[in-house]
Amino acid sequence: MLSLGENPVTDREDTAVPRAGDGVTSALLAALRSDPPPPFSLYRYLPLPDGPGPGEPAWEERGIDVDQTNHSVVVGERIVVKWMAVPAPLPHPTLVAFAHLTEAGFEHTAPPYAALTVVGSSGAERLLALVTGYLPEARDGWEWCVDEAEAGRTAFAATLGRLAADLHLALATFPPAGAQAPPASSPASPPASAPASALSDRAERALEEALGLTDGEDGTWLREHADALRARLEPLADAVGGATIRIHGDFHVGQILQWRDGYAVIDFDGNPTVAEAEPYQPAARDVAQLTTSLEHVAQVAIKRRGTAPSAAATWAATARETLLSAYRERLRAEGRPELLDERLIGPFEIEQECRELIYSARHLPRWRYAPMGVLRTRFTEETP
Structure with missing residues (x-):
């Protein structure tokens, strides 16, 4: 074990x-000034x-004070150490990102400053902690964005929209799945294609589970x-496989902090509610989750702030349209408009609402009002 202060940090999951x-956190930072001992x-x-x-x-x-699975400690108002509640096995998407x-x-x-891992008795390497910079006056997206809606x-x-495009432009320089990684500054290779059948099957399963x-x-x-929802998913079956890149995977407004100097994307752990989600997917998957989260913000404003429906x-x-317009324009300006397959946004938005209902049923029943409010609003608006 590595002794940090009076407390040890081990590879035990408990x-x-x-x-x-x-x-312990301050002791860890002091230890990171040199190389930690094995394991x-x-x-x-x-x-x-x-x-x-x-x-x-000494830094305090x-x-x-947020509800999160792991526990984060701010040190000296300059550094954040996120301790994993359960050490996560490698490879870990955040380290790669x-x-x-x-x-x-x-x-x-x-x-991003550092990540601390340990090789346990089983021989598996696990992530213990992530060390990043502290963003002054940072506010969670479910706070600042609801203020904007109100x-x-x-x-x-x-x-x-520009932020999302810049993220995807950077992520698009990842090599194709299974390929050896070139330098991130290398010219981007043409993105791979997503099998249309796989996209359609995944969405259909999400709808059936939500039902x-x-x-x-x-x-x-x-x-x-x-039946109407299934019809909205049909473009996924007809699409000839959109381009795929390495995506964020859980890209909603809650993953975008508003802080003193702007906005920042956080949490590259992937979607915890989708088992074995592919890291390489159409960029439209991230875009659709971000746009639906704006609609969820509107539902929160109705329920919690009394905003008129x-x-x-x-x-x-x-x-939504402002975000999409800025996203498209940024991709065009950078010569990469092919990263976004417009045909997939609408179907992915419907699939995302199904996933929100699944998440609500399994983990947070009180959240169901948000995806149901979005679906009811959409169908009401489209009814003559």
């Missing part, structure tokens, strides 16, 4: 997660900020509209 004030390993990305100088007080620790985005020069994220402001959506899990009046409404629907539609 080890207590370090907390703010127990000294621990350190993946370095950007240089760590200098610590307190001679005679300066505090926890981040950190390395590539750092090399590609993508700066719209919390600066106020009826949509100018932010253009910035988000089976949604009960009550919502379930009745969903079954009454099942008509005003929320208008806000969501305007924000």
Whole structure:
């Protein structure tokens, strides 16, 4: 084990997660100034900020007061250490993304500094902690974006569209699945194609699962509209496989922080609700999840802020189109318009709402109002 202060960090899955004030996190940062002893390993990305100088007080620790699976500790208002509640096996998508985005020069994220791993008794290497920069005055997307909806402001959506495009342009320089990675600065190769049948089958399974899990009046409404929902998914079967890139995989407004100097994308762990999700998918998958999350924000504003449904629907539609327009323009300006297959956005949006219903049924029942509100709004608006 690696002894940090008075507490050890081991490879046991039942080890207590370090907390703010127990000294473990600060001790870890001190240990990261050199190479940790076996069986621990350190993946370095950007240089760590200098610590307190001679005679300066030690940096204080505090926890981040948000509901999250893991536990994050802020040190000195400059560094965040996210401790894994359960050490995650490698390869881990965040480590891969950190390395590539750092090399590609993508700066719209919390600066990645390091990742601490350990090889356990089973011989498997696991992720213990991620070390990133702290973003001052950062606010979660489910807070700042709901404020925008309540106020009826949509100018932010253009910035988000450009941000999403820049992320995809950087991720598009990943090599095709299974290929050896070239430098991120190398010219991008043509993206691979997604089998249309695979896209269609996955969406159909999501719809069937949502139908089976949604009960009550919502379930009745969903079954009454099942044929119409299936019709919305049909373009996936007809598409001749859109281009695929390495995507974020769980790209909603909650993964975009608003902070003192702008916006930042976080959490490259992939979608925790989709088993064995392919990291290489059409960029439209990320885009559709981001646009549907704007509609979810509108539903939150209705429920929690008393926003009029008509005003929320208008806000969501305007924000969606503003975001998509800015996204398309950025891709065109960079000579990569082929990264977005427009045919897939609508079907992926319907599939995403089905996945939101599945997530609600399995993990967060109170969330069901959001995807159901979006679906009811869409079908009401389209009914003559």
